[in-house]
Each structure stands twice: as C-alpha cells, then as structure tokens.
Amino acid sequence: MIIEKLKQLRNKEISAEENVKGFLKEIEKNDKKGKKINAFLEIGKNAVNDAKETDKKIKSGKAGKLAGLVIGVKANINVKGMHASCASLTLKDYKCGYDASVIKEIKDEDGIIIGICNMDEFACGFSGETSAFGATKNPLNTNLIPGGSSSGSAAAVASGFCDLALGSDTGGSIRNPASHCGLYGLKPAYGSVSRYGLIDLAMSLDQIGTLASDLEGCRLLFDIIKGKDEKDATTSPFHRASELDSEHRKKKDIVFGYLNLPCDKDVKNEFEILLKKIGDRYKIKLVKINYIDLAIATYFPLVYVEFYSATRRFDGRKYGARIEEVCGPEVMRRIIGGRMISKAEHASRYYRKSLAVKELIRKEFLQVFKNVDCILSPTVPRLPHEIGASIKIEDMYNYDALTSPANLAGIAALSMPKMSVNGLPIGLQIQAENEDIVFKAAGLIESL
Ligand code: GLN
Secondary structure: OHHHHHHHHHOOOOOHHHHHHHHHHHHHHHOOOOOOOOOEEEEOOOHHHHHHHHHHHHHOOOOOOOOOOEEEEEOOEOOOOOEOOOOOHHHOOOEOOOOOHHHHHHHHOOOEEEEEEOOOHHHOOOOOOOOOOOOOOEOOEOOEOOOOOOHHHHHHHHOOOOOEEEEEEOOOOOHHHHHHHOOEEEEOOOOOEOOOOEOOOOOOOOEEEEEEOOHHHHHHHHHHHEOOEOOEHHHOHHHOOOOOOOHHHHHOOOOEEEOOOOOOHHHHHHHHHHHHHHHHHOOEEEOOOOOHHHHHHHHHHHHHHHHHHHHOOOOOOOOOOOHHHHOOHHHHHHHHHHHHHHOHHHOOHHHHHHHHHHHHHHHHHHHHOOOOOEEEEEOOOOOOOEOOOOOOHHHHHHHHOOOHHHHHHOOEEEEEEEEEEOOEEEEEEEEEOOHHHHHHHHHHHHOO
C-alpha cells in the first residue's frame, strides 16, 4: 500500500498537498470530534506548505525517498518548532529548538510531519491511559485501549490520520500498540537508530522505531532513520547486538524458533494455530530462553533508576513545573521507586543485579540464535482491556512480559498482525539479532 502510494506521488497521480489535506480532513472529522480518537496533541502548521514545496521538488525530479508521505511523531521526539511534551504537564510548553536526528533524516527525504502524537506520560505505560491530555482510543473499537505507550502513533496510523508514524520502545511501547491496533511495529536493535533528540525513559533500553499498516511501510521508514549518527555514540556498530556474522544467514533458509510462554487462553490457541501453518511450510522448533521469566523483575528496576535520574532535569527551573508537582501516579511511582533503589545505602545493589541478569538474558538469546534465526511468540499475552477498567498493577506490568526481553537483549523485534480473536487483532512477535532477519522472516510469514 505505502509503496503503491509512493509511486502514485512520484507519478503525480496524487499530489503531496492532496495527501496531507486528505489526512487533515480525517483528523478534523474523527480525532477531537466524531470518534474522538485523541491521537494527536498538536497538528503541524507547516504541513500543507511543506507538501506544496515537496510537490515542486517532485515536479523537478529532485524529491527524496519519502516524498509526500505523511508522518506522525510521538510526543517524546523533538521536532523543531513543535511541542515535545511527553504528554506531561511538566513539559506542556516545551517547544523544541531542534530536530531529532530521525526527524532530520525524514525531512531530508521529503517526508511530511503532520503532527505530534499522544502517548503515555513520559512513555511510562501500557495502555495509552496515562497521558495528561486524556486517553487515546483504539480505532478498531473505541471502548478499548489502543495499547501504549506509543498510543497516539498507533491510533493515528490505524485511523487513517497519516501514512506512517514514529514511536519509541523501551519495553514494548511500539509493539504493544501495534498488536492491539492491527499494525506492523518495529523495535530496532539497540544502536540501530539514533536516539539524539529522544527524551529518555530509560536510556540503556530506549529505541525509536516505526509503525505502519503494512510491512513495506514499516521497513521503508526504518531504512531512512537507521544508521550511525555521530550525535549518538550508542549507534556505533560495536554496540550492535548482532555480533555474529549475518552474511552466512542470507545463504540458507530461515529456521524459525518459538517460545512457549504464559498467555491468555485465546491468545495461546491462536498462536498454536498459526505455528502449525508456519510449521507446514518451514522448519520450526521450540526454543527456551533461560531467565526470560525474570525479564519483568529485571526490566523495571533498570527503568525506575534510569528514569528517576533522567527526570532530575525537570526541576522547574528550565522547562516548566516541577515534575513531582504535576505528574500522574504512574510517573510518580517510578520517581519514588527509582529514588528508593538508588539510595546510597543500597550501593546500587538492585541496579547492578538487574544489569547482571540483563546480560545473562542477552547471552541466552545470542546462544539460541546459533540454532534458529528468529524467535516467534505472541506480542502481548492478553487482549486489550476497556478504557478506564481497573487493572491490578502486577497484571499491567505483565503486559510487557513478552516484549521487554528484546529490549534487555538489545535485539530487533517486530509485531505483525497475524492473528485475531473476535475481530480483535493479536500481534505475532518476531525477534532476531538484527532487522534484516526480522524483515526476511516477516516476509515469509506474510506470504503464507
Ligand atoms: N510498558 C513499559 C513501561 O511502562 C514499556 C514502556 C515503553 O516501552 N516505553 O515501562
């Protein structure tokens, strides 16, 4: 679909201006009115003008690889002149003075930024309900959560408010809403995409990634934003999870591995049916990742400590109100928890222990990748709940049980819409050492 549209734009069958205006009309109809999706926090004032400029470039044959495609951006990524509020009152007036590296790359290729998307406050959340500016609705069923924390980015694509979107994923925040909204969502391997201009949740786990309604779209945008950036030292190839030579893999067929982890019954049933289909065509084997059951207990101490430290700059002197005075309960829980476990008397005991388990999990994955090329599982262990439903905190934290291991291991992971229960989509997660393998495996499954 996206590649088709790109061709139409290039052949001038539709103009970039028409493309943007079509989306603006949909947003006008259904974002704050109509279905009240609440996917956007801000609409770019320059979008139509940018589109006009792009049309000129297309006419002169000088347009970039994204020419005329319309992109939504999560509110924790800096877009010059727009607000990176992280959906928090602390940063509600923070107008970005510069473009994140990913935004510069998109603009250099003539992608058009249409607006800033709603999210869970500071990316702390699973459901899209913790935004200071109201919950986002799932476009497929507006009583349900769209998933989070990249809730607005996913809802915007699924509502037909933009072609593609950027999200960020620390423990599942791209894949989880991709799963609930029936989209493709990629969390690149740690170090594949620059984090320059991304406001941290937990800097050792965060990655910017892409959301789209088709696999090609997801890959197209990733290809633009990936790569080394001198403004982010973690993009050095030495920090890539992929230490094994991936060249040899291109020559042989993909071997699929799958995980058998606790999930709701409906999700498990659908996964088993899909595995059978895959197994009829390809080699597939059950794999085991030791310590994966410790992922949640490892992930949260790391996030709490790193997030607590990152929030110390929101002390009211530079950006706005002091974070503790205006933040919601989930952010507050992490600030208090992070402060507690960072205390000198604990001598970083919890943080260090978590780092050690993180390394164990990473090694386990790399070991398993000697036998299989990728690992399949459902993306989220359960179906989306109703907006406003009271969910126990442990159950909420468990939303990330299947996604957070990839962040801990620093590997790439994609959620693709391959299953459903009662019309609600369930994502299939494909994890691999790098994005090439993930996309190759996804392409094979897509063609089943
Ligand atoms: N749901 C997880 C959390 O709340 C993941 C968030 C994310 O990936 N940004 O920490």
